[in-house]
Amino acid sequence: MAFSPDGAVLATTAADGAVELWEAETGGLLTTLTGHEGPVVEVAFSPDCAILATASHDETVKLWEVGTGRLITTLAKGEEFTPLAFSPDGAVLVAGGADGTVKVWEAGTCRLIATLTEHEHAVCSVAFSPDGAVFATSSDDTTAKVWEAGSRRLVTTLTGHDDRVGSVAFSPDGTVLATASDDYTARIWRIEN
């Protein structure tokens, strides 16, 4: 489940694939998004709260209009994605795949603009830098990678963990990255001059 960035709407998921949108203030049900055929495993609101992206075990990623509950489009079919992240400006949606691919869609046009295949195993986490210039992905392949959001160029690969890297986060000023791993360690990565 997720709150919209403005806190007004709460999205919850159910085992049958339905996603329900609730008015956070009153607890009233706003709408039910039906269309997924399997459990929804991730939801992400766009920064303007207008769009909800959902990823499901039915191997699709769908975009919904929050205001009306209308299905906008189905972005991915036949591939399982889990982490979803909108860029801070809402322009792109990044999804990490169970097979290690990272896909980037333009949110406005729903056009797939990049498929990044550098990760060898499932992608666990996606995080944008605060200014949206880059995003980081972490993976079962024990690495985290940083990508330029505009060019989708791989900027760097952070290696050193001995096990799955489950989470990656940027510091608020964007100059420090932290990774968390199943190898029982967390690591801090900084920009060195």
Add this chain to the structure above:
Amino acid sequence: MAYVLGRSRAVSPQRPEKKNDRPMPRRPLTGIPEGLGTRRCRAGTAPAAPASAAEPLTLRPPVGRPAVHASRTAPPRRSCPLPSDTGTVLAPFHKRSRCRFLNRRVGGRVNIDYSRLRLHAALTGHREWIGSVAFSPDGAVLATASGDGTAKLWEVGTGRLITTLTEHRKCVRWALFSPDGAVLAISAVDGTVKLWGQGTVGSSPLSPGVGSGLARWRSVLMALCSPLQPQTAP
């Protein structure tokens, strides 16, 4: 949520006749958490939460905002199964501000040379997997949440361990700072969320399975964002 949704056969008791309910009546929000709690995680063979803790709360920063904390999937090998598949995200409760949709060019100018990222510190001390990392709003402190049942706070600059928070008996899934940095919320797979105020040793455990669901949820959210209520336990 992301990580743990099993292709579960569990039936959500809150949604008995969804298809027939048209138009959908406005139902109280209190029904949701219990429904979430009925599902199983893929990694686990049994729900970790006791029957009474029907509403596992997990905390995550608001999706889509500049994130200091990322979404993630379930680790494949958990020694401690997660109780809720989707109950992952509790964003801080912000005042109703209209977000602006700025459909700018994709990706801003890259001001920071991320190719120069180097390992600064390896934080060792946890005795199990680390599920999440979160920075404090000022970037000075990093919180880690681990399957060993503890959360730890680290000085980002030096990598020094500041403190270990050991109140939880089960795997700790998320640790999250409130936007003002005054409160650290830690959620565990036992369905509890504990809020820590800076400079205090005690915690204020919230038992989300008890009492009014909505009130509980909202109190947690409000506590997370209110600088004046660092330790709210309604």
